[in-house]
Amino acid sequence: MQNNISIIGLGKLGLCFALTLEKAGYNILGLDINPEYVKEINEKTLISHEPDVENFLKKSTNFRATTSIEETIQFSNIIFVVVATPSLPSGRYDHSQIDGLIQKLEALGRQVDQKHFIVCCTTLPGYCDSIKDKLSSLNYSVSYNPEFIAQGTILKDQASPDMVLIGQANDEIGQIIEDIYKKHTINNPKICRMTPIEAEITKLSLNCFLTTKIAFANMIGDLVKASGGNPDLVLSAIGSDSRIGPKYLKYGYGYGGPCFPRDNRALAIYANDKNCASDISTATDTSNKKHLDFMLTSFKDISATIDGVTYKPNSMILEESQQLAYAVGLAKKGIKVTIKDNPIVLKKVKEIYGDLFTYAI
Numbered sequence: 001m002q003n004n005i006s007i008i009g010l011g012k013l014g015l016c017f018a019l020t021l022e023k024a025g026y027n028i029l030g031l032d033i034n035p036e037y038v039k040e041i042n043e044k045t046l047i048s049h050e051p052d053v054e055n056f057l058k059k060s061t062n063f064r065a066t067t068s069i070e071e072t073i074q075f076s077n078i079i080f081v082v083v084a085t086p087s088l089p090s091g092r093y094d095h096s097q098i099d100g101l102i103q104k105l106e107a108l109g110r111q112v113d114q115k116h117f118i119v120c121c122t123t124l125p126g127y128c129d130s131i132k133d134k135l136s137s138l139n140y141s142v143s144y145n146p147e148f149i150a151q152g153t154i155l156k157d158q159a160s161p162d163m164v165l166i167g168q169a170n171d172e173i174g175q176i177i178e179d180i181y182k183k184h185t186i187n188n189p190k191i192c193r194m195t196p197i198e199a200e201i202t203k204l205s206l207n208c209f210l211t212t213k214i215a216f217a218n219m220i221g222d223l224v225k226a227s228g229g230n231p232d233l234v235l236s237a238i239g240s241d242s243r244i245g246p247k248y249l250k251y252g253y254g255y256g257g258p259c260f261p262r263d264n265r266a267l268a269i270y271a272n273d274k275n276c277a278s279d280i281s282t283a284t285d286t287s288n289k290k291h292l293d294f295m296l297t298s299f300k301d302i303s304a305t306i307d308g309v310t311y312k313p314n315s316m317i318l319e320e321s322q323q324l325a326y327a328v329g330l331a332k333k334g335i336k337v338t339i340k341d342n343p344i345v346l347k348k349v350k351e352i353y354g355d356l357f358t359y360a361i
């Protein structure tokens with residue numbers, strides 16, 4: 001039992017976490033609601049775009065998937081929850097997959113052994129506290145433990161995080177989570193333990209800071225370019241100051257993808273809920289859009305080739321991609337745009353935009 005860990009939600013993040021923990025020596029039972037997918041995992045026929053996932057899965061001997069919640073709860077007292085929390089049109093997170101899961105736990109009734117419900121999903125601060133009473137009545141503690149990973153390097157990022165963030169229900173579970181990370185990470189990361197709400201705020205604030213840094217770099221870069229100078233020289237000089245640092249201080253496309261834009265906006269929403277200022281998040285979002293406008297208005301040729309339209313190189317993700325938004329903006333200005341990317345990405349773009357572009361591998 002001690003060495004058993006249950007993981008609920010075997011999507012992009014949950015599956016990688018399961019494989020990472022299995023590789024570190026734990027017995028893992030993963031729950032997912034999609035029976036076909038569970039079958040593919042158990043038969044090791046799953047096809048994944050995430051590097052090394054298929055390899056890890058093929059080599060794994062102590063990881064199994066199930067569709068049975070009862071079996072998952074019995075398997076371990078340590079339960080990591082990695083279901084999806086997509087953004088609603090309002091910018092808030094949709095917590096309904098976690099809520100639905102809690103309903104199923106209610107149906108199972110109060111547990112005899114103390115269970116630990118550890119939320120790894122992105123949540124609006126306060127969400128973990130809001131489910132605490134209900135889960136406590138069923139004998140579960142509630143902790144928050146998000147991961148700072150990027151798609152395309154999830155397994156690598158999980159092995160070597162800069163920091164491990166633990167919003168602990170109490171010291172005992174905080175220590176258990178810390179020990180799990182000490183066992184599977186290879187770089188002795190800084191462990192930051194705090195309350196769940198502090199950890200929820202930390203998770204969003206960290207991404208908000210990065211988006212602000214990127215937007216700042218692009219704002220200064222646009223200014224330098226408009227003045228006839230070289231943005232790279234200026235930003236490199238600024239980044240040489242050790243109080244600032246060069247990371248995320250490059251001139252280029254704005255930030256995009258499935259995490260940065262929505263986490264930044266959600267922090268502003270939470271700040272408004274608490275009657276606190278959200279000006280930096282809001283200005284960052286606006287600045288990111290204005291940078292795209294600047295790129296479009298400063299383009300003076302009659303044709304363009306965009307090499308890579310996903311939100312970052314070597315990913316398949318088009319969500320909030322500034323590269324794609326740039327290509328669309330140019331094409332809509334009447335410029336002949338050729339898009340280069342891998343065939344899977346090109347197929348996706350073609351399905352949405354048809355002959356707005358020409359396509360090249």
Ligand SMILES: NC(=O)c1ccc[n+]([C@@H]2O[C@H](COP(=O)([O-])OP(=O)(O)OC[C@H]3O[C@@H](n4cnc5c(N)ncnc54)[C@H](O)[C@@H]3O)[C@@H](O)[C@H]2O)c1
Pocket residue numbers: 008009010011012013014031032033034082083084085086097100101120121122123147148149150151259
């Ligand atoms: N993917 C990332 O790069 C990333 C990065 C940082 C944070 N996160 C956060 O991690 C969480 C998970 O993200 P993801 O990208 O892995 O999502 P995903 O959509 O890829 O996976 C979610 C999985 O949960 C399963 N599921 C849904 N309800 C379930 C239930 N009741 N029981 C069992 N399984 C259930 C789904 O079938 C799916 O396989 C989200 O909150 C996301 O914001 C993701």
